[in-house]
Amino acid sequence: MNDKKLGKNDIAWETLFQRYSILDIIAKQGYFEIEATQINEERESRLMAKFDHSVNLPQIFKDHNLSILPISRSKYIIGCFNAYFNLEYSTDIELIEIEFPSYIKSIDYTHLYSEASAISCAFNTGIIDDLLGEKTSFTLSGRMSSGCFDFKIKSYLNNQSYPISVINSQCEIDAGFESDEYLILIEAKKYQVDNFIIRQLYYPYRLWSEKITKKVVPVLMTYSNDIFSFFIYEFQNKSDYNSLRLIEQKNYIIAPEEITQQDVSDIFETITLIPEPSIPFPQANNFERVIDLLSLLVERDLTREEITENYQFDQRQTGYYTNAGQYLGLVEKYKAIGTGDITFRLTQEAKEILSKRQKNKYLSLIRKILEYQVFYTVFQLNLSRGKIPSKGEICEIILSSRADIQKTTPGRRQSTVKNWIYWIFKQIQD
Numbered sequence: 001m002n003d004k005k006l007g008k009n010d011i012a013w014e015t016l017f018q019r020y021s022i023l024d025i026i027a028k029q030g031y032f033e034i035e036a037t038q039i040n041e042e043r044e045s046r047l048m049a050k051f052d053h054s055v056n057l058p059q060i061f062k063d064h065n066l067s068i069l070p071i072s073r074s075k076y077i078i079g080c081f082n083a084y085f086n087l088e089y090s091t092d093i094e095l096i097e098i099e100f101p102s103y104i105k106s107i108d109y110t111h112l113y114s115e116a117s118a119i120s121c122a123f124n125t126g127i128i129d130d131l132l133g134e135k136t137s138f139t140l141s142g143r144m145s146s147g148c149f150d151f152k153i154k155s156y157l158n159n160q161s162y163p164i165s166v167i168n169s170q171c172e173i174d175a176g177f178e179s180d181e182y183l184i185l186i187e188a189k190k191y192q193v194d195n196f197i198i199r200q201l202y203y204p205y206r207l208w209s210e211k212i213t214k215k216v217v218p219v220l221m222t223y224s225n226d227i228f229s230f231f232i233y234e235f236q237n238k239s240d241y242n243s244l245r246l247i248e249q250k251n252y253i254i255a256p257e258e259i260t261q262q263d264v265s266d267i268f269e270t271i272t273l274i275p276e277p278s279i280p281f282p283q284a285n286n287f288e289r290v291i292d293l294l295s296l297l298v299e300r301d302l303t304r305e306e307i308t309e310n311y312q313f314d315q316r317q318t319g320y321y322t323n324a325g326q327y328l329g330l331v332e333k334y335k336a337i338g339t340g341d342i343t344f345r346l347t348q349e350a351k352e353i354l355s356k357r358q359k360n361k362y363l364s365l366i367r368k369i370l371e372y373q374v375f376y377t378v379f380q381l382n383l384s385r386g387k388i389p390s391k392g393e394i395c396e397i398i399l400s401s402r403a404d405i406q407k408t409t410p411g412r413r414q415s416t417v418k419n420w421i422y423w424i425f426k427q428i429q430d
Contacts, residue, residue, distance in 0.1 A: 006059060007305050007315070012042035013058040022078060023064060030155075030162060031079035033071070047309075049076050054084045054195055055314045065156045069199055070169040073145075077164060082154045085244055086195045087220070087231060095227070096252045098125050109254045110357045113298035115188040118223035119175045127252050131230055132217075134179035146171040146203045147210060153241040164241075171203040174221075183208055184217045191292035192224040193312050201233060202241055209238060218244075224295075225288050226358050228252040257359035258429045267367050268379065274371050277327055281374075281402055281413050284317075284324035287423040291365070293321045294330060294346065298354055301345040303336065324416075325350075328368045366424050373401045378417050379424065388418055 006014070016039065017023060025032045039045040049068050051057050061067065067083035068076050100109050104124060112118045122128055128136050146169040152161040174188040185208065187200045201218035209216045220231040230250045237243040284290055296302060296311060308318045322344050325331030330350035336343045346354070353364040369375045377397050381389045389397070394417050395410035405413075 005315070007308060008043060009048055009309060010059045012039075012048060013060050015042055017060055026064075026066070026079060030160075031077050033075055033077050036074045036076070039076070045076075052189075052197055052200065052310070053193060053312045054197075055312055055317075056309055067156070067197075069153075069164065070166075071164060072167045072169055079162060080156045081162065082156045082242055083197055083199065084195045085198050087193065087246070089192065089229060090249050093249055093251055096130070096250065097256055098127055098130075098252050098254050100125060100255045110361070111355060112223060113190065113295050113354075115174055115190050115223070118190060118228065119186065119188055119221070121254070122221070122228055122252070123175075123177065125254060127228060128177050128184070130252075131219075131232070131250060132177070132179050132182055132184060134181060136177040136179045136184070138175065139178045139183075140176035141173055143170055143172045144207070145169070147207045149206045149210070151202075151206070151239050151241050166203070166206075169203065171207060172200075173204045176204075176208075178214070181214060182217050183212060183214050184219055186219045186221050188221045188223070190223050190295060191311060192222055192229075192288060193220075196220060198241055198244055201244065202235065205235060206238070225291050226253060226256075255358075257357070259359055259362060259427045260430045261428055263359075263363060264366060264424065264428055267363060268370060268376075268383075271367065271370050271376060273373055273376060276372065276401055277329070279327045280323055281398065281405060281409075282320070282324040282327045282416050283413055284320045285416050285419045287369075287420050289317075289321055290324050290328075293325055294350055294354060297331065297344060297346045298351075301343050303341040303343045305341070307344070327372075330368065362427050366427065369420055369424065374398050374417055375420060379421055382421060382425075388421060391418075394418060 016034070020032070020034070020038065022032045036045040039048050042048070049070065051068070057067065065080050066078055067081045068078045069081065069083060071077050101124070107121050107124060109121050112121055123138055146166055148167050150163060150165050152163050154161055173185055175186045177184045185201070185204045187196070201220065205216050205218045218233045218235070220233070222229045228251065232247045232250070233244050234247055235243050236245055296307070304318055304322070307313050307322070308315050313321060322331055322333070326333065330347055330353070331344050332347050333342055333344050335341065353361055356364060370379055374397050378389055378394055391414050394414040398410040398413055398417070399405060399407065
């Protein structure tokens with residue numbers, strides 16, 4: 001058993017596993033079927049059985065390599081199923097630049113902070129047509145019955161296949177676009193992902209493969225850091241849940257404005273350093289994920305548990321990245337009235353930054369990083385030497401600015417400094 005602090009889902013599932021001897025039954029027959037009414041005894045099933053990424057799984061599922069799938073509107077199946085698909089973002093592919101139509105006034109492409117707005121923008125700028133190479137129409141979205149179908153899924157442990165029958169489960173399609181030859185079904189995320197549950201592509205694929213004769217194309221779309229990334233897949237065997245294969249990745253960006261060396265130099269030369277905050281020094285290596293977190297908070301405030309359960313952050317990462325946002329003065333936390341839950345929201349400065357056009361938004365974020373002595377000094381040394389300072393040197397710079405940090409801590413923090421500086425240089429395009 002992991003000794004980390006358990007969340008509400010963790011605790012509820014621990015109770016259910018004990019009450020119904022779930023592990024014993026899985027050991028005997030390979031799976032356990034559970035009714036929604038049984039789950040509801042502890043917490044609403046809609047909150048307890050939807051885990052888009054493996055990192056969101058309750059601790060007892062992680063400890064025993066388990067996952068859960070819906071098999072009807074009121075029943076789920078738990079087993080050692082290989083339910084998730086890993087992905088990597090290719091850095092070698094061309095970033096396709098798209099001009100925004102001048103006649104469209106009702107879409108603000110600089111403020112796409114929901115999946116629906118990102119999909120709408122992608123369609124109305126011609127990205128979806130370019131993706132398929134054909135003219136498309138926006139034909140479907142929303143929740144619907146999955147229909148009835150059988151499939152096999154592999155065990156996470158030994159590759160053994162298990163047969164599963166689905167009877168009118170509920171599935172949700174973020175968007176469907178139809179052309180002369182294809183129906184493209186999109187599952188959208190407004191942040192970068194490391195993996196996703198195949199079910200979100202497979203159930204809609206099975207439903208519409210039975211309904212129409214056109215080729216059904218499952219696609220995962222992520223919108224992160226102003227880039228639309230499309231992962232085009234196919235199921236090589238319609239009855240095999242694990243036959244998903246990546247065909248192509250395509251990346252798009254709308255009306256990009258180049259950030260030049262002079263732009264960053266102008267910021268660097270006009271920086272006014274601010275005192276180190278009382279917030280712990282950040283340990284969040286991927287600055288793009290810091291931006292993802294800020295983007296998630298545009299729509300609404302989120303509790304610590306909501307971030308951990310619904311997005312691609314585990315409990316530790318939620319702490320690291322919300323802390324990084326607070327360090328930069330872009331996120332603040334408070335206790336929600338009534339529940340007392342620790343909740344995070346954007347500061348007014350963050351709201352102003354995120355409302356800017358792409359170039360000015362990223363220049364403002366660069367300024368926020370360089371306002372702090374450690375990052376300013378490391379950036380300055382990088383400029384003068386043409387390379388990043390050594391690990392030991394960055395550790396010394398951290399210690400000189402943060403008297404509250406123990407000598408063993410900078411070793412874990414220096415990689416954040418290095419990666420944030422790399423992120424700044426990555427934005428320069430001339």
